[in-house]
Amino acid sequence: MPIELTKEYIENIQKIIAENDEKSAKKILKDLHPADIAELYNELTVEEAKFLYLLLDGEIAADVLIELEDDDREKFLEILPGDLIAHQFIENMDSDDAADVIGELSEEKQDEILKHISDVEQAGDIVDLLNYDENTAGGLMAKELITANENWNIPTCLKEMRKQAQDIDEVYYVYVVNDDKKLLGILSLKKLLLSRPNSIIKNIYDENIISVDVNTPSEEIANLMDKYDLVALPVVDPIGRLVGRITIDDVVDVIREEAEKDYQMISGITQDVETTDSAWILTKARIPWLLIGLMGGILVALVISRFENDIQINPQMAFFIPLIGAMAGNVGIQSSSIIVQAVATDNLGFESTTQKLIKEFSVAFLNGIILAGIIFLYNFFLSDSFALTLTVSISLLSVIIFAAIFGTLIPLLLNKLEFDPAIATGPFITTMNDIMGLFIYFIMGRILYGVF
Amino acid sequence: MPIELTKEYIENIQKIIAENDEKSAKKILKDLHPADIAELYNELTVEEAKFLYLLLDGEIAADVLIELEDDDREKFLEILPGDLIAHQFIENMDSDDAADVIGELSEEKQDEILKHISDVEQAGDIVDLLNYDENTAGGLMAKELITANENWNIPTCLKEMRKQAQDIDEVYYVYVVNDDKKLLGILSLKKLLLSRPNSIIKNIYDENIISVDVNTPSEEIANLMDKYDLVALPVVDPIGRLVGRITIDDVVDVIREEAEKDYQMISGITQDVETTDSAWILTKARIPWLLIGLMGGILVALVISRFENDIQINPQMAFFIPLIGAMAGNVGIQSSSIIVQAVATDNLGFESTTQKLIKEFSVAFLNGIILAGIIFLYNFFLSDSFALTLTVSISLLSVIIFAAIFGTLIPLLLNKLEFDPAIATGPFITTMNDIMGLFIYFIMGRILYGVF
Numbered sequence: 001m002p003i004e005l006t007k008e009y010i011e012n013i014q015k016i017i018a019e020n021d022e023k024s025a026k027k028i029l030k031d032l033h034p035a036d037i038a039e040l041y042n043e044l045t046v047e048e049a050k051f052l053y054l055l056l057d058g059e060i061a062a063d064v065l066i067e068l069e070d071d072d073r074e075k076f077l078e079i080l081p082g083d084l085i086a087h088q089f090i091e092n093m094d095s096d097d098a099a100d101v102i103g104e105l106s107e108e109k110q111d112e113i114l115k116h117i118s119d120v121e122q123a124g125d126i127v128d129l130l131n132y133d134e135n136t137a138g139g140l141m142a143k144e145l146i147t148a149n150e151n152w153n154i155p156t157c158l159k160e161m162r163k164q165a166q167d168i169d170e171v172y173y174v175y176v177v178n179d180d181k182k183l184l185g186i187l188s189l190k191k192l193l194l195s196r197p198n199s200i201i202k203n204i205y206d207e208n209i210i211s212v213d214v215n216t217p218s219e220e221i222a223n224l225m226d227k228y229d230l231v232a233l234p235v236v237d238p239i240g241r242l243v244g245r246i247t248i249d250d251v252v253d254v255i256r257e258e259a260e261k262d263y264q265m266i267s268g269i270t271q272d273v274e275t276t277d278s279a280w281i282l283t284k285a286r287i288p289w290l291l292i293g294l295m296g297g298i299l300v301a302l303v304i305s306r307f308e309n310d311i312q313i314n315p316q317m318a319f320f321i322p323l324i325g326a327m328a329g330n331v332g333i334q335s336s337s338i339i340v341q342a343v344a345t346d347n348l349g350f351e352s353t354t355q356k357l358i359k360e361f362s363v364a365f366l367n368g369i370i371l372a373g374i375i376f377l378y379n380f381f382l383s384d385s386f387a388l389t390l391t392v393s394i395s396l397l398s399v400i401i402f403a404a405i406f407g408t409l410i411p412l413l414l415n416k417l418e419f420d421p422a423i424a425t426g427p428f429i430t431t432m433n434d435i436m437g438l439f440i441y442f443i444m445g446r447i448l449y450g451v452f
Numbered sequence: 453m454p455i456e457l458t459k460e461y462i463e464n465i466q467k468i469i470a471e472n473d474e475k476s477a478k479k480i481l482k483d484l485h486p487a488d489i490a491e492l493y494n495e496l497t498v499e500e501a502k503f504l505y506l507l508l509d510g511e512i513a514a515d516v517l518i519e520l521e522d523d524d525r526e527k528f529l530e531i532l533p534g535d536l537i538a539h540q541f542i543e544n545m546d547s548d549d550a551a552d553v554i555g556e557l558s559e560e561k562q563d564e565i566l567k568h569i570s571d572v573e574q575a576g577d578i579v580d581l582l583n584y585d586e587n588t589a590g591g592l593m594a595k596e597l598i599t600a601n602e603n604w605n606i607p608t609c610l611k612e613m614r615k616q617a618q619d620i621d622e623v624y625y626v627y628v629v630n631d632d633k634k635l636l637g638i639l640s641l642k643k644l645l646l647s648r649p650n651s652i653i654k655n656i657y658d659e660n661i662i663s664v665d666v667n668t669p670s671e672e673i674a675n676l677m678d679k680y681d682l683v684a685l686p687v688v689d690p691i692g693r694l695v696g697r698i699t700i701d702d703v704v705d706v707i708r709e710e711a712e713k714d715y716q717m718i719s720g721i722t723q724d725v726e727t728t729d730s731a732w733i734l735t736k737a738r739i740p741w742l743l744i745g746l747m748g749g750i751l752v753a754l755v756i757s758r759f760e761n762d763i764q765i766n767p768q769m770a771f772f773i774p775l776i777g778a779m780a781g782n783v784g785i786q787s788s789s790i791i792v793q794a795v796a797t798d799n800l801g802f803e804s805t806t807q808k809l810i811k812e813f814s815v816a817f818l819n820g821i822i823l824a825g826i827i828f829l830y831n832f833f834l835s836d837s838f839a840l841t842l843t844v845s846i847s848l849l850s851v852i853i854f855a856a857i858f859g860t861l862i863p864l865l866l867n868k869l870e871f872d873p874a875i876a877t878g879p880f881i882t883t884m885n886d887i888m889g890l891f892i893y894f895i896m897g898r899i900l901y902g903v904f
Contacts (some may be wrong), residue, residue, distance in 0.1 A: 259707075
């Protein structure tokens, strides 16, 4: 059962550590999942964490290490000698985790660790994996998998599986290959259990399988595994030979990270931060977009300053500056966020950009007519200036349409240019729409006050 | 291999349908995964889709039905007779999918279908599952699972598994229970493969397992499975009897939906919409928050109108209205989005609300000093009014601090009151911060212009 880390629970552990009570500490650790131990470490001082860490045995210590936050792990490993890291941690890990952990370290440290790994095959696997970009199938996959030759019968297969399975945490499928190691299909463990012992693999495996090339980007893998409800996905090299497998738990992390990245972008935060981070880290993550917002605000001020006289004569014009700006911003974010989500889930459909823009125009026109109508009625009955009434409602309609079109076009353009379209959802687009919106508003005001 | 649905591909299929060429159509369908067939259906007319649907055989047709979008499926099922739905679709589904599909229909339709299901046990499972809230473990779980009694030996276990496995798509674990059906632990298939045939289950199973109660909310399940890297999670009733299992693919959907919901909220969209939806649906999803934004804009206009004279005398005050409003909005969204993400990932930490507010104050103060400093220098050198220079920078600092504190406090408060804290990230908080920010700005202006 998972244990909830309450304040009392942690204080109890701190007391045990302060008393140097190894026996009680070991007892507590025995009941905890590595992910819980890693979480616990966040709440302890470095000295306290070290005390507990030294009580763990190899495999658990390796699992805890994988679960630690990246920067904590990096700091921790930089001070340990390479041979200890190799024997204590790396040799107890699956190749994908080992490569992830080693990949974060400096080149020299990497070499130092790799040369101390006793199992040459494992070291070779890790070196292979280190060559792949971490955001591709190669960077996500593990080398550990169970393969069966198409010509084996079930007893041979089971015997070979017993040999191979020793190194692997979980087995979901057996991958069937030919003599050239080319991937042919999969054999589910269920099928293996249900088939007659004298069956030949060739006759019972499922050849309708989905595999990806080592260079497939991780977002695409996430969408594939989600769409086809896959638990594991085999990875092949360019000539179709099986080189690894990706498991769903790694992909869940990809999905979460992608979603968090887009969310941070739209909220104007540049790094992965948490409420528990220090004030300084939180400040650094927030200041860049605020600076862009500030520059935008200055540009808007320059635009409005061109209309200083108009404001002096009709100060009521100033009342609706925030309304125009806010509506431009809201509409722009609505439009761009729909595109960003469609790109993220690979769901843009078959409409051309022109069709999308025509639809966006209709939506904006509908919304604009309703909103401009309301503000027209409001001002018509409550304001004494008909020029103001017309200015606010006509510019609101135009601003909504422009903001919707920019909000659609810019992320589509960014995506085509292979930038992250989510950039368009940050303060950048709101600022741009602010400038455009208020320019329209004041020009419209100058014209209409001239007429009425 | 997954097939990419290109425009040409779809046009080819439409041609085949137009020609009534059943043979070619069947050949194409044979190569497609049910998820692809469902996707294809979105691009076809109802008539075309029907033509293809009738060519599918039972199990595939059921899988396609599950993959269809909710409203398409509902429309489709409402026109079919209950006995056909029961025999053709429901009897080919796992209990969780069957309950999801039936749960969307009207009560009478549900009864009509249920009474036509030939397998009483299956009908009973579905009725059980229909009783659970869809956002709990009970609503996510399937009844199909493989159990083994702790007293069995491996050959008995394998024999029983062969019997049970027939109904189940994928087998990841065997759940070990005692004579009262209470869940004791799991036996991985790997362990089963590696153990000696004469072992008794009792001696080889793993009792360190994580299970959840039927009433556990789905977000909590998603966080658990993600944290502990679980592929399947057993569900128990209040007295510990095993009642079902949840698989990771269902939880991936929960994670995606949760992330999308928060993303839509922050972008001011009220429903799950896609770029491919009609203009009318897109309009309906966007107008509610825009109306709130409009009301907010009117309120801001009322606030500013109290300062009409100040603006007439110092029209330069109007230049910085958008800057103050935009910064208040940006800071408010940054602060609230961090809280929303912490709540979503169950990652609020142990800091009290007071500690969080103190930290937020420090972050805002740091950011505020930097930004107010820049705008002070800008106006000091480029504006001729020292009163304006001071007004803009002092109010910017205060506005940033207030916005950060509201942005933290309001989602925490909503969360405590068991509302979705994400409400605080929509146009609501930007509007509130706008009003507060501009009020501070104009009051400050009145005071400082009085002095300088």
